Amino acid sequence: MRKGEISFWWQEIGLPAPRRQLEGESEADVCIIGAGYTGLWTAHYLLAADPSLKVLIVERRFAGFGASGRNGGWLTGGFAWAHDRYAKDRGAGPVRAMVCAMQDTVAEVLRVAEAAGIDADICRTEEVMVATSPAQEARMQAEAAARASWGEAGRIRLIDATDLARRIRIPGARGAMVVSGVARIQPAKLVAGLARLVEAQGARIVEGTAVTALAPGLVTTDRGLIRARTILRCTEGFTAELPGHRRDWLPLNSAQIVTEPLPQAVWDKIGWAGNEILGDFAHAYCYCQRTREGRIAVGARGVPYRFGSAIDREGEPGDETIARLRAILARHFPDAAGARIDHAWCGVLGVPRDWCASLAFDPATRIGHAGGYVGVGVSTSNLAGRTLADLTLGRESALVRLPWVNRPVRRWEPEPGPPSRLARIGNWLTGR
Template sequence: MNAATNGNVSFWYADIGGTPGYRPPLPGDRDADVCIVGAGYTGLWTAYYLKKADPSIRIAMVEKEFAGFGASGRNGGWLSGGFSWSREKYLKSSSRGAVIAMEKAMAGTVDEVIAVTEAEGIDADIVRAGNLQVATNKPQLDRLREYYKEFSAWDNSDRVDFLSAEEARQRIAIHNVQGGVVKHGAARVQPAKLVRGLAATVERLGVPIYEQTTVLGIEKGRVTTNRGVIRAPIIIRATEGFTAGIPGHKRLWLPLNSALIVTEPLSDALWKDIGWQGRELLGDMAHAYCYAQRTREGRIAMGGRGVPYRFGSQTDVRGQTQAATIAQLQAILTRLLPQTKGVRIDHAWCGVLGVPRDWCTTAGLDRQTGIGWAGGYVGLGVSSSNLSGRTLRDLVLGNETELTRLPWVNRSVRKWEPEPMRWLGVHSMYQLYRIADEREEAGLPQTSKLAALADRLTGH
C-alpha cells in the first residue's frame, strides 16, 4: 500500500503526479495592502476575489509549506454547499431569515465554484451529484427522518428527497440500508486539482505566493516570518486547522483529525454490483460518521475520524496515518459495501480541520486591528471557503453587502479549555460515539443516550 509516507500528503497529489516543488520563499521585508497567511482554499479564494474586484490591490501570500498542503489538498472532495452547523446557535445573534439566507448562500457556492473553474480553465474532475445520507439500522433511520424534517423546515424542501430503502439501494447497494436522504445541488471534486488550479490562477492575476515561509507572529499591521516582515494594514488569517500553531492561537480552534483511504480501481463487474452510477457523495447517520466518493478513475475514497485529536493541538506529520486507522476505515467500507471485501487499499492519509468551541464556522474582520479571518469549517471547507473568500473581499473593501450581513460574520466564541481537558473531552466524545454506534448496530431500538452525553461534553 502506498500511504502518505511515499512523499505525497494525500492520494490526490499522487493522482496528479506527486506533490509539487516549492515556490520561492519571502525574499525579505515587504509592504502590501493585504497580507494573507495560508495558501489553501480560504486564502486563495480571498486573493482571487480581491484581485478581480480591484486589480491594483497589492496582495502578499505566505505559506509554511506549499499551496494546498493542508486540508485543501487532503479532504474528501465534497463540494457539498452544505450547512451542518447549529442553526439555533446562529439564531442567538440573528434572525430566522438571516440563517436561511446564510444557508442559501452556502448552497450557492457549488454553482459559483463550478463557474470559476470553467472561466479560469481549472480541470478539477468536478461532477454534479446528489449528497446521499443513508441509515443502516433503526436508530439511524429515526435520526435520518428527523434530519430530513429539520432540513426541510428551513426553507429547503425543494432541495431534498427522502428515499425508501429500495430507492436508496437503487442508487448505491449499501448493505442493510433502511432509507436515505438525498440533498440536491452538490458536486464531487478532486481537491488537489482544485487548489493547485486556484493557486496558478491567483499567480496569473499578479499575487505572489511565498512558500517555505513560517509565520512567527501576527499583530496589527505586521506579519513576522522566518524570512522577513510583511507590513500591511489588512491581514487575513486563513490557516483553518493549523491556526493553533500560530503563537497566541493555541486554544482558538481545535485541530480535529480526519483520515481517508482510497481503494484500487474497481472492476466494471464490481461497479455493476455496487451501482453508484450517479457519483453521489455518500455519508451515513452513524455518530462517528463517514464520508465517501467515487473518484474519476473508479476508486472509492472513504474517510472518517481515525485518531480524532493529538494532545496539545498538534497536527500530523505530512499526512502520515496509523495502521489501526486504515483498518478501521476499511472495516467501515466493507460494512457498508461488503462487495469490496478483498479490494486492495492503495493510499491512506490524514489531515486536520478547524473546530471552534461552539462547532460553528465564522468569518470576519476586526476594523481596529485590521486582522481578518475565516474558517472553523468543521469539515465543510471545500464549499464554505468560497463564501469566505467573497465575504472577506467585501469586508476588506469596506462594502456593506448581503454577504457581510450574514450571521456568521464577526462571530466570536470562547476558547477551548487548556490541556488535558481538550484531549480528554474530544477523545471521550469519540469513545462514547463508538460505543453508541456499536450498541445501535447490535440492535438497540433507539438512539443511544451515550451519544447525547458525548455532545454535551464538547458542545457539539
C-alpha cells in the same frame, strides 16, 4: 499501500514544483496567511474586484498542503452552524440568509472553475446519506426535517431502501436522505488550479515561509518581515500553532483510504453509476466518493485528538485508523472488501468550542480571519473568500451582514495535562 505523503490526491497529480520563499522585507496591500481554499478564494475575489491590489500569500509549506489538498471532495453547500440555537437568540431570518448564501457556493465554485479552465474531476451529482439502523433512520428523518425547515426543502428528499438499491447497493440500508445540487471534486486539482488562477490575476504566493507572529500592519515570518495594511489569517486547522491562538479551534484529524480502481464486474454489483457522494448517519459518520478512475475513497474521523493540540504534518494515519476505515469499506461495499488499498492519509481540521464556523474582520486593526469549518470547508471557504474580500474593500454587501461575521466566539478551556478533559472530548468527537 502508501501512507501519508500528504494525500492520494496530491500523489495522483504529483506534488507541485516549489514556489519561491520570501526573501527579506516585503510590502503588500493585503497579506494572506495560508494558501488553502480560504486564502486563495480571498485573493481571487480581491483581485477580481481591484486588479491593482498588491496581494501577497504566505504559505509555510506549499499551496494546498493542508486540508484543501487532502479532503473528501464533497462540495455540498453545507456548513457548521447551530441553526436552532442561533435562531432562538437572534431570530430565524439571518440563519435562512446563511443557508441560502451557502447553497450559492456550489454554483459559484463550479462557475469559477469552468471560467478559469480548472479541471478538478468535477461531477455535478447528488449527496446520498444512508441509514442502516432504526437509530440512524430516526437521525435521518430529524435532519431532513430540520434542513427543510431552514430553506433546503427544495433540494432534500427521503428515499426508501428499494429506491436506494436501484442506485447504490448498501447492505442493511433502510433508506437514504438525498440532497441535490452538490458536486464531487478532486480536491488537490481544485486547490492547485486556484493557486495558478490567483497568480495569473497578479497575486504573489511565497512558499516555505512560516508566519510566526502578526500585529496590525506587520507580519513576522521566519524569512523576514512583511508590512501590509490588511492581514488575513487563513490557517484553519493549523491555527493553534500561532501565538495567542492556541485555544481558538481544536485541531482534529480526519482520515481516508482509497482502493485500487475497481473492475466493472464489481461496479455492476455495487451500482453507483451517478457518482453520488455517499455518507451515512452513524455517530462516527463516514464520507465516500467514487473517483474519476473508479476507485472508492472512504473517509471518517479516525485519528484521536493529540495531546497539546499536536498537529500531524505529512498525513500518515495510524494502523488502527486504517483498520477502522477498511471495516467501513467492507461493511458498506462487501464486493470491494478484498480490493487493494492504494493509499491512506489524514489531515487536520479546526473545531471551535461551539462547533460553528466564524469569520471576523476588525476595521481598526485591519486584521481578519475565517475558519473553524469543522470538516465542511470545501464550500464554506468560498463564501469566506468572497466575504473577507468585501470586508477588506469596505463593501457594504449582504455577505458582510451574515450571522457568522464578527460573532462572539468562546475559546476552548486550557489543557491541564493528560488525560485532560479536552483530550477526552476530542476522542469522543472522533468516535473513540
